[in-house]
Amino acid sequence: MQLPFNTFSLSVTNIPLWVTIIGTGLICSFYTALGGIKAVIWTDVFQFLVLFGSLIAVLIFGTKEAGGPSNVWNYNKNHSKLNFFVLNPDPTERLSLWSLIFGGAFNALPIWAVSQTAVQRFLTARTLKEAQKSVWYNLPGNVIMMTIVSLIGLVLFAYYKGDAPHMTTNDQILIYFVSGNLDQLQGLFIACLFAGTLSTVASGLNALAAVTLIDIVKAYRNGRQTITTFPAIDQASEEEAAKRLDYHDTVLSKLFTLGYGILTLALAFVAKYMGTLVQMANTVFGSIGGPLLGVFTLGVLYRRANSGGAIIGLMAGAYVGFWISVGALVNTVNGEVEENAFWLYRISFMWYSTASSLTTIIIGIITSEIIRRLIPDERYKEVDPLLLATFLGNFESLIVSNVVLNRVN
Known part of the structure; x- marks a missing residue:
C-alpha cells in the first residue's frame, strides 16, 4: 500500500x-x-x-x-542491459539465466499454485x-x-x-x-x-x-x-x-x-x-512462500511424509528464509549487499524462495523418517491417492502390477 x-x-x-x-x-x-x-x-x-x-x-x-x-x-x-544469457552459475550473481528460470519458478509457484x-x-x-x-x-x-x-x-x-x-x-x-x-x-x-x-x-x-x-x-x-x-x-x-x-x-x-x-x-x-518493495516482497516470499511451497511439494511427492515432518520442515524453511532475507537487508548499503557480508546474505534475491523451499522438503523428509522409526503407528497410516501427484499413482500401480505378475509366474 x-x-x-x-x-x-x-x-x-x-x-x-x-x-x-x-x-x-x-x-x-x-x-x-x-x-x-x-x-x-x-x-x-x-x-x-x-x-x-x-x-x-x-x-x-x-x-x-x-x-x-x-x-x-x-x-x-x-x-550491457540487454544481455539475456548470463550463464554464470554463481548464486551471488544478481540476475542470471539460471536464477531467472529456476529461482523464478520457485518465486512464482507459491503465488500461483499454493x-x-x-x-x-x-x-x-x-x-x-x-x-x-x-x-x-x-x-x-x-x-x-x-x-x-x-x-x-x-x-x-x-x-x-x-x-x-x-x-x-x-x-x-x-x-x-x-x-x-x-x-x-x-x-x-x-x-x-x-x-x-x-x-x-x-x-x-x-x-x-x-x-x-x-x-x-x-x-x-x-x-x-x-x-x-x-x-x-x-x-x-x-x-x-x-x-x-x-x-x-x-x-x-x-x-x-x-x-x-x-x-x-x-x-x-x-x-x-523496511526498504524497497523488492526487498519487502522477497523477505515475505522467502520466509513464507518458499516453505509453503515446500510443504505442498513434500505432501504431493513423498508418500511417507507425516504431519510432524511437515510442521518441523515448515519451521526450518521459514527460519532459513527469514534468516537469509533479513540478513541481506541488514547488510545492504545503497541498494547493494556489502562484499564482506556472510556469503549466504550475498546470494541473489531470486534464490531466497528456492533455499527455504528445499530446506522444508529435505528437513521434512528426514524428520518424517525419524518419526516413522520412533512411532510404529505412523508406518501403517494410509494416504489418499488423490493427495499424491498423478504420475506417482501410475508409477506405483505399475510396480504393484509387476510384483503380482512375478508372483503368479
Missing part, C-alpha cells in the same frame, strides 16, 4: 499521507467485507484494465520522451477444467505484463542515462518520471498504482478472513461441537439451524476482514522502514 501513497506525496502534496492511507484502507476493507470473493474478482477485472492501459500509455509516451525506440534500445545495448488467494480463485470456477484453463490463459497475460514493465525499465535507464535523480528510494523512479515529464498521465498513473494495490490487498484480506473462519473458528467449533450452544438453534429445525449458522459465519467473516484491514493499515505506516 505504501507505493501509491508515495505517489500522492509527490503529485498531490496538499493531501496528507496519513489521510490517503486510512481512506484507501477503509474503502478496500469495506467493499471486500461486503462483497466477499465475488467483489474481489470483479474489481480485479476492472483494476487490471486500468493497470494494463496505464502501463501501455506510460511506455508509449515515455519512449517518446527518451528519444524513441532506437535510442532506448541502443543506449541499453551499449551499457497460496490461499490462488486456491480461492480456482474454487470459484464451475469445473476443474475451467480452473485449469484460467491458469493457461493467465500465462501469456503475465508474459505480456512483465515485458511491458521491463521495457519501461529500459526507457527509464535511457532517459536518466543510468544516473537516477536524487530521491529517497528506488521505488520512486517511475513515479518521479511520470510526475515530471508526463503531466497528461499523472491521474491515470495514480489510478494504475491504486488499482494494483487495491487488487492485492483485497485478495489478501479475503483470503485471511476465509482461512481464519474455516481453519480456526470452524475447526474449533467442530472439535467442541458448539452448534448446540446457540439456544435458538436447539429448538429450530435442521434447515433453520444451518441458515442461522451460515449467517453467523458470514458476520464473522466480515468482521475478520475489517480487522485484518485495520492491521494492514498499521503495517502500511511502518512499511517505509
Whole structure:
C-alpha cells in the first residue's frame, strides 16, 4: 500500500499521507467485507484494465520522451542491459539465466499454485477444467505484463542515462518520471498504482478472513461441537439451524476482514522502514512462500511424509528464509549487499524462495523418517491417492502390477 501513497506525496502534496492511507484502507476493507470473493474478482477485472492501459500509455509516451525506440534500445545495448544469457552459475550473481528460470519458478509457484488467494480463485470456477484453463490463459497475460514493465525499465535507464535523480528510494523512479515529464498521465498513473494495490490487498484480506473462519473458528467449533450452544438453534429445525449458522459465519467473516484491514493499515505506516518493495516482497516470499511451497511439494511427492515432518520442515524453511532475507537487508548499503557480508546474505534475491523451499522438503523428509522409526503407528497410516501427484499413482500401480505378475509366474 505504501507505493501509491508515495505517489500522492509527490503529485498531490496538499493531501496528507496519513489521510490517503486510512481512506484507501477503509474503502478496500469495506467493499471486500461486503462483497466477499465475488467483489474481489470483479474489481480485479476492472483494476487490471486500468493497470494494463496505464502501463501501455506510460511506455508509449515515455519512449517518446527518451528519444524513441532506437535510442532506448541502443543506449541499453551499449551499457550491457540487454544481455539475456548470463550463464554464470554463481548464486551471488544478481540476475542470471539460471536464477531467472529456476529461482523464478520457485518465486512464482507459491503465488500461483499454493497460496490461499490462488486456491480461492480456482474454487470459484464451475469445473476443474475451467480452473485449469484460467491458469493457461493467465500465462501469456503475465508474459505480456512483465515485458511491458521491463521495457519501461529500459526507457527509464535511457532517459536518466543510468544516473537516477536524487530521491529517497528506488521505488520512486517511475513515479518521479511520470510526475515530471508526463503531466497528461499523472491521474491515470495514480489510478494504475491504486488499482494494483487495491487488487492485492483485497485478495489478501479475503483470503485471511476465509482461512481464519474455516481453519480456526470452524475447526474449533467442530472439535467442541458448539452448534448446540446457540439456544435458538436447539429448538429450530435442521434447515433453520444451518441458515442461522451460515449467517453467523458470514458476520464473522466480515468482521475478520475489517480487522485484518485495520492491521494492514498499521503495517502500511511502518512499511517505509523496511526498504524497497523488492526487498519487502522477497523477505515475505522467502520466509513464507518458499516453505509453503515446500510443504505442498513434500505432501504431493513423498508418500511417507507425516504431519510432524511437515510442521518441523515448515519451521526450518521459514527460519532459513527469514534468516537469509533479513540478513541481506541488514547488510545492504545503497541498494547493494556489502562484499564482506556472510556469503549466504550475498546470494541473489531470486534464490531466497528456492533455499527455504528445499530446506522444508529435505528437513521434512528426514524428520518424517525419524518419526516413522520412533512411532510404529505412523508406518501403517494410509494416504489418499488423490493427495499424491498423478504420475506417482501410475508409477506405483505399475510396480504393484509387476510384483503380482512375478508372483503368479
